[in-house]
Each structure stands twice: as C-alpha cells, then as structure tokens.
Amino acid sequence: MRAVRIEEFGGPEVLVPVEVPDPVAGPGQVLVRVVAAGVNRVDALVRAGVYHRAGRPPLIPGVEAAGTVAAVGEGVTGIAVGQRVMALDGVDSPGFYAELAVVPAERVTVLPDGVELTEAATLPVAWLSAWYCLRRLARVTKDDTVVVKAAASGVGSAAVQIAADAGAHVIAIAGSPEKTAWAAEFGAGSIIDTSVHPDDAEVDEVLRLTGGRGADVVLDTVGGRAFGRSLREIGHGGRVVALANVALEPSTVDTRDFYPKNASVLGFQLTNLQIHGYDPRADLRELAEGVAAGTYRVPVETVFPLVRARAAHERLEQRDNRGKIVLKVAES
Known part of the structure; x- marks a missing residue:
C-alpha cells in the first residue's frame, strides 16, 4: 500500500511517500480503507520528535481518518465490511497517512448518512x-x-x-x-x-x-x-x-x-484519556449526528493528496489557516 512515513525527525521534508506491506486486522481490530486523514498539530509534533508519546522513526503519522471497513478481526461485533466509519488512534501505533490502517474496534465509529468522509476525517x-x-x-x-x-x-x-x-x-x-x-x-x-x-x-x-x-x-x-x-x-x-x-x-x-x-x-x-479507558464512540456519534442534521458546519480549508503531506504540514505551520487541513488518500 501507499503511505507517507517519517524517516527521521525534522521538518516537513522528512515526510516521504513509500510503499509498505498491507496491514492485517487481528482479534478485536478493524482494517480501515482510508479515504481522508485529518492533519493535526500533534502530527507535526510527532514529526519533529517533540511529542511525548511518539516512538522512533520510521513512523507513519496521522491520528484521525475516515473511510470504509475493509475487514474485521475475530471477536469484532457491530461493525461490518463496507460501512462508512471514522477512526481515532493513538500516536504510538501506525497512523492514517496510508491507504490502509488497523485500528482497535473501540476506536471506530460508524457514520450516519449525510456526513461526507472528508468532513468526518476531522471530527475525532x-x-x-x-x-x-x-x-x-x-x-x-x-x-x-x-x-x-x-x-x-x-x-x-x-x-x-x-x-x-x-x-x-x-x-x-x-x-x-x-x-x-x-x-x-x-x-x-x-x-x-x-x-x-x-x-x-x-x-x-x-x-x-x-x-x-x-x-x-x-x-x-x-x-x-x-x-x-x-x-x-x-x-x-x-x-x-x-x-x-x-x-x-x-x-x-x-x-x-x-x-x-x-x-x-x-x-x-x-x-491520555484513551489510555485511562475513555471510549470516544458515544461522543463521536453525537457529533456526527449534529453534522448530519446541519447543527454543525465542518470547515475544511485545504485538501492535499496523500503524496503532498509535506505541503500540508507546511500549510499547517504557517498558522494562518481557517478550519482544517485534510489529506485525500482515495476516492470515496
């Protein structure tokens, strides 16, 4: 699969497009086919090597995304292949700057109708x-x-x-x-x-x-x-x-x-909340329902293709964006 990886800590230039093996969902996990990934300041901190929970390079960044379910692991219930979902994960595991990502089932939320995947990628x-x-x-x-x-x-x-x-x-x-x-x-x-x-x-x-x-x-x-x-x-x-x-x-x-x-x-x-047992799904469902109902508007300022993750980080670090920056990984 295609991914963007941090090869060494540093500026946006260390974000490198690569080909890596497809991940496989294990017990209690969901394989998500990523359509869009949100770009966050935590991603830039991980990239720079100054985030307290970041591992060591090479790392695939990205802590939020939306897409469709490609496969479910043993023991997963309530989530089916083909469903539209948003996903949230910690920074100490492979992230969402990739075509596929494996996520614990409790961090995957099924989306209601009426929420675009590009918008959903910015909610978690x-x-x-x-x-x-x-x-x-x-x-x-x-x-x-x-x-x-x-x-x-x-x-x-x-x-x-x-x-x-x-x-x-x-x-x-x-x-x-x-x-x-x-x-x-x-x-x-x-x-x-x-x-x-x-x-x-x-x-x-x-x-x-x-x-x-x-x-x-x-x-x-x-x-x-x-x-x-x-x-x-x-x-x-x-x-x-x-x-x-x-x-x-x-x-x-x-x-x-x-x-x-x-x-x-x-x-x-x-x-830290997730480490101590916080389950975000109920709150994320309520947020997504608010977006679907038109109560909330999700402003997406700029959408970059995955291979331009460097440009997305450069835009983020200019600190004059209004709304979210998103990486488009695949067509929905």
Missing part, C-alpha cells in the same frame, strides 16, 4: 477535543459566557459552534479581522482581534465585554503566556480548560489570578 481530534472540553469538563450552559482562543483554528471553530449551540454567549479571540469575522459566522456573539488588542489589552477587552465580571469559561487552545491571560479573564467560580500548548513555551502562573475567584483549572489530553 479537533471536534472531539472541543466537545469533551466544553460539554464534559466545563459543562457549558446557556447562562455561560465562553471565551474561545484561536477561534479560527480547527478546535476553535468547533468550540465556537458547540458553545453557541449550548446557548452560551461566545467571545471569540483570533489574530486578524478576517479570522474574527469568520468566527462570528459560526456563532460568536463578540470578537476580540489580538492584532488590535494584544497581550494584556486582550484581558481588558474580555473584562469590558463581561461588564468587569469575567468569563464563566475560557477554552485555552494556545498555552504559554496566553494561559496566564486566561486565568485573569476568568470570573468568580469560572473554569479554565487547557487543552494545548501550541506556543511550545512555559506558562508562568500567578495563583493569585485564580484562587481568590474560586475558579477551576481543568486539563485535557485526548491520548
């Missing part, structure tokens, strides 16, 4: 992360004001829609007028352009928009110095959910920014 990481953070951890309600950082990213654009669908007032933070306007199209009631309100001015603007009260929930998708600002933006009894550190820099925290408010700091890491 960015959308599931936003869903779990807002619905399961922060427990967002219609009475909440929710701040979403990097609101034009894959996670951010999902989070804006999920929070808005829950009835919350969403304050979307992004780095340009184009990105903030785009976030507004997905349901943000207020926007903050960090090219106009950088650093501490961002905090002041959140406080102004909330009448000095602060937000009920801040979804921090950036980390680094931005995390300290998130703590200052939260109000009494609020919740800060940290799900990434794309800044790749330490976060300096002043505990006085959150403990006097009786606020909570909640951490999220999808791979």
Whole structure:
C-alpha cells in the first residue's frame, strides 16, 4: 500500500511517500480503507520528535481518518465490511497517512448518512477535543459566557459552534479581522482581534465585554503566556480548560489570578484519556449526528493528496489557516 512515513525527525521534508506491506486486522481490530486523514498539530509534533508519546522513526503519522471497513478481526461485533466509519488512534501505533490502517474496534465509529468522509476525517481530534472540553469538563450552559482562543483554528471553530449551540454567549479571540469575522459566522456573539488588542489589552477587552465580571469559561487552545491571560479573564467560580500548548513555551502562573475567584483549572489530553479507558464512540456519534442534521458546519480549508503531506504540514505551520487541513488518500 501507499503511505507517507517519517524517516527521521525534522521538518516537513522528512515526510516521504513509500510503499509498505498491507496491514492485517487481528482479534478485536478493524482494517480501515482510508479515504481522508485529518492533519493535526500533534502530527507535526510527532514529526519533529517533540511529542511525548511518539516512538522512533520510521513512523507513519496521522491520528484521525475516515473511510470504509475493509475487514474485521475475530471477536469484532457491530461493525461490518463496507460501512462508512471514522477512526481515532493513538500516536504510538501506525497512523492514517496510508491507504490502509488497523485500528482497535473501540476506536471506530460508524457514520450516519449525510456526513461526507472528508468532513468526518476531522471530527475525532479537533471536534472531539472541543466537545469533551466544553460539554464534559466545563459543562457549558446557556447562562455561560465562553471565551474561545484561536477561534479560527480547527478546535476553535468547533468550540465556537458547540458553545453557541449550548446557548452560551461566545467571545471569540483570533489574530486578524478576517479570522474574527469568520468566527462570528459560526456563532460568536463578540470578537476580540489580538492584532488590535494584544497581550494584556486582550484581558481588558474580555473584562469590558463581561461588564468587569469575567468569563464563566475560557477554552485555552494556545498555552504559554496566553494561559496566564486566561486565568485573569476568568470570573468568580469560572473554569479554565487547557487543552494545548501550541506556543511550545512555559506558562508562568500567578495563583493569585485564580484562587481568590474560586475558579477551576481543568486539563485535557485526548491520548491520555484513551489510555485511562475513555471510549470516544458515544461522543463521536453525537457529533456526527449534529453534522448530519446541519447543527454543525465542518470547515475544511485545504485538501492535499496523500503524496503532498509535506505541503500540508507546511500549510499547517504557517498558522494562518481557517478550519482544517485534510489529506485525500482515495476516492470515496
């Protein structure tokens, strides 16, 4: 089969198209014929050799995909050959930048009608992360004001829609007028352009928009110095959910920014949840049903063929994409 492999850690140039043997589904596993694979920041971290759970090259990256079932292993029930599915896997096993991938059955979710496979390939990481953070951890309600950082990213654009669908007032933070306007199209009631309100001015603007009260929930998708600002933006009894550190820099925290408010700091890491027994299928089914019903729109910015995985990573690392980047592996 065709695949793209990391031959050594480094920049996008280390992503090399190769031919490798077809995998075979073992007991409890599903063989997925991949149609599309999502491109995520974790893929870039694995490629660079800075992700804590990455193995050693050669590695096939890719942690989310959609396609059809090619075969099922012994003991697998509820999944049949030919069904349209989305799949999620950890980074410590062969990934989805390939025509075929073997996945544990509990990480394969059958898709409802009405969801395109290119869209479905973006749900298991960015959308599931936003869903779990807002619905399961922060427990967002219609009475909440929710701040979403990097609101034009894959996670951010999902989070804006999920929070808005829950009835919350969403304050979307992004780095340009184009990105903030785009976030507004997905349901943000207020926007903050960090090219106009950088650093501490961002905090002041959140406080102004909330009448000095602060937000009920801040979804921090950036980390680094931005995390300290998130703590200052939260109000009494609020919740800060940290799900990434794309800044790749330490976060300096002043505990006085959150403990006097009786606020909570909640951490999220999808791979760690799976290690500790989280079964994502029910949440992914609910998300997919929302997409099928038109409740959620899945923005796919750019689709690259599999052999251009290098170009997809270069686009990702420019950090100005709106919505998700996808690799097209085969026709559906």
